Amino acid sequence: xxxxxxxPPEFSYLAEKLLRGGIAPRQVKRTVAExxxxxxxxxxxxxxxxxxxxxxxxxxxxxxxxxxxxxxxxLSQKKLLSWASRYPWTTYGFGPIFLAIVIATAPIGILExxxxxxxxxxxxxxxxxxxxxxxxxxxxxxxxxxxxIMPIIITGYMCFQVSxxxxxxxxxxxxxxxxxxxxxxxxxxxxxxxLPGYHMYLFGDFNFRTFxxxxxxxxxxxxxxxxxxxxxxxxxxxxxxx
Amino acid sequence: MSQSNPPFMSGxxxxxxxxxxxxxxxYGYELVKMVRLVSEENITLGEGVVYPVLHSLExxxxxxxxxxxxxxxTRIYYSVTTKGHRRLKTLTEKWKDxxxxxxxxxxxxxxxxxxx
Numbered sequence: 001x002x003x004x005x006x007x008p009p010e011f012s013y014l015a016e017k018l019l020r021g022g023i024a025p026r027q028v029k030r031t032v033a034e035x036x037x038x039x040x041x042x043x044x045x046x047x048x049x050x051x052x053x054x055x056x057x058x059x060x061x062x063x064x065x066x067x068x069x070x071x072x073x074x075l076s077q078k079k080l081l082s083w084a085s086r087y088p089w090t091t092y093g094f095g096p097i098f099l100a101i102v103i104a105t106a107p108i109g110i111l112e113x114x115x116x117x118x119x120x121x122x123x124x125x126x127x128x129x130x131x132x133x134x135x136x137x138x139x140x141x142x143x144x145x146x147x148x149i150m151p152i153i154i155t156g157y158m159c160f161q162v163s164x165x166x167x168x169x170x171x172x173x174x175x176x177x178x179x180x181x182x183x184x185x186x187x188x189x190x191x192x193x194x195l196p197g198y199h200m201y202l203f204g205d206f207n208f209r210t211f212x213x214x215x216x217x218x219x220x221x222x223x224x225x226x227x228x229x230x231x232x233x234x235x236x237x238x239x240x241x242x
Numbered sequence: 243m244s245q246s247n248p249p250f251m252s253g254x255x256x257x258x259x260x261x262x263x264x265x266x267x268x269y270g271y272e273l274v275k276m277v278r279l280v281s282e283e284n285i286t287l288g289e290g291v292v293y294p295v296l297h298s299l300e301x302x303x304x305x306x307x308x309x310x311x312x313x314x315x316t317r318i319y320y321s322v323t324t325k326g327h328r329r330l331k332t333l334t335e336k337w338k339d340x341x342x343x344x345x346x347x348x349x350x351x352x353x354x355x356x357x358x
Binding site (some may be wrong): 027031033034035038039040041042063064065069070073076077079080107179 | 297
């Protein structure tokens with residue numbers, strides 16, 4: 001078989017339109033790769049039949065069909081739409097909040113599970129160092145993570161996803177707003193039981209002024225972080241083109 | 243598409259893909275060539291159109307794909323699953339009904355007209 005040195009077309013217009021139409025990036029990448037292979041097969045077959053390279057390239061592209069028709073055909077297949085495109089509220093709105101709740105409560109959940117386990121086994125599983133001072137540090141760390149670090153990480157991840165999926169910029173803004181509100185309202189204290197067989201208990205208080213202040217701090221941190229990302233990374237810059 | 247099919251061909255690429263892949267696993271280019279060959283060039287698909295059809299069938303579980311390196315290129319081979327065989331049976335029956343209906347209209351004497 002003839003092995004050509006030409007490179008197939010990149011189908012960048014098609015890829016861009018498919019991404020903007022809601023097709024998952026992985027699916028787009030695969031479609032483009034298969035079209036490129038198909039193009040090369042057509043091209044090589046034409047060359048073997050004695051057709052000139054220029055003509056073979058033109059014919060191969062023409063045989064694949066017009067890009068517009070192909071885009072229309074692919075977008076008509078609803079099964080190929082990404083989850084984020086079909087359920088944007090879940091992906092960018094409630095999903096991150098759910099993730100944030102899991103992250104914020106996981107350390108406490110793990111400790112409580114150990115307590116329950118130790119109760120069932122009638123031994124106190126916790127080592128000496130894991131006493132109230134450790135719990136205090138854990139509480140502080142969890143609080144800091146859930147209140148200030150997690151919103152930035154999750155918003156950054158959402159922006160990255162929106163960027164590669166070419167989804168509208170409104171979605172990470174909605175997601176970031178949800179995250180700011182959730183993170184600002186997260187307030188929890190843990191009381192470690194002194195005796196085996198007792199459970200830890202959690203309490204939190206709500207103060208509107210503190211909540212407002214923390215919302216503003218989070219929004220500022222996210223804005224600063226995103227401004228940094230827009231300046232540094234090309235794919236974030238593309239977000240502003242929409 | 244330079245060789246596009248008329249609108250009534252909707253659903254035909256799916257049937258053809260399932261029918262041919264049920265006999266032998268193939269990658270996209272082979273499948274398009276095979277369609278041309280077995281239909282004696284009466285059916286010519288816009289070649290790129292075969293991929294959304296294959297991907298959609300794969301998503302619905304009618305096809306499965308495996309990628310294999312061939313001559314320095316990664317080929318994605320498609321084959322029909324059990325669900326795909328069931329889908330093929332249903333589509334074939336539907337298509338035969340349509341074909342019979344059209345044939346009777348085109349070739350047969352319509353008794354309804356004679357009654358008037």
